[in-house]
Amino acid sequence: MSLVGRKYSQALLEVAKEKGKTDEIYNQFKSIIEALDSNEKMWEILMLPSIEADEKKTIFENLFKGKIDGYLYSFLMISVDKNRVADLKNIFESFKDLYFVENNMVEATVVSAVALEEKDIKRLKEKLEKKYKKTVIIQSRIDQDIIGGLIVYVGDQIIDGSIRRKIAMIKNDLKEIRLQELGVN
Incomplete structure (x- = not known):
């Protein structure tokens, strides 16, 4: 600012x-x-x-x-x-x-691979309001690169439940297993 x-x-x-x-x-x-x-x-x-x-x-x-x-x-x-x-x-x-x-509000940007249905946005809003104890204003954005799931940005926090992230984690785990088998790790 x-x-x-x-x-x-x-x-x-x-x-x-x-x-x-x-x-x-x-x-x-x-x-x-x-x-x-x-x-x-x-x-x-x-x-x-x-x-x-x-x-x-x-x-x-x-x-x-x-x-x-x-x-x-x-x-x-x-x-x-x-x-x-x-x-x-x-x-x-x-x-x-x-x-x-002033109004105890927070903005959340929700990124999904496909457009979310209104009931899903409402359910997510309720969960975020419970977690942050604030009124949540949701902005939706579509990014097909995340494959599936959601990424939620609230202030400086990121909640990444995307398939892309899960694949990256599995890929990393597989590398770790290989390294352990070779006795490197």
Whole structure:
């Protein structure tokens, strides 16, 4: 988490809490980042040093004025004035971290070889919430290279129940057996 991201996100969270709008501002800020991420050209334009602050403000005004909370809109305008548009993603990530701590939440990324059914996601969510004693927000991703099973990332922890890992473990065990037979180990 960058120092700039932390500083700006803390300020935004304080205002959001003060006004009783933390959920609303979090969801709107997330939508803004997702909208900008879905339009790569927009990010490129906003990052150009040749684009004046007034022009960047006009872009934000056209995209978001009247559609998002006034405090969040003002925050975007301040980020333009302070030349922090390039830091918006980092600021959002810091804000999300603080928001999750504030609301006793954690994000889990679940990687599977095939799409999981809703009942399986629900069951996994319940187990993770019991283990971490937090509300778990699950993001799913498909990676056919894991062959089968699941890999779950929660914070800096990894729960690897993939077939690929199990095959690697068996392969390693077989190497160990061979070495033992030769008296090397």
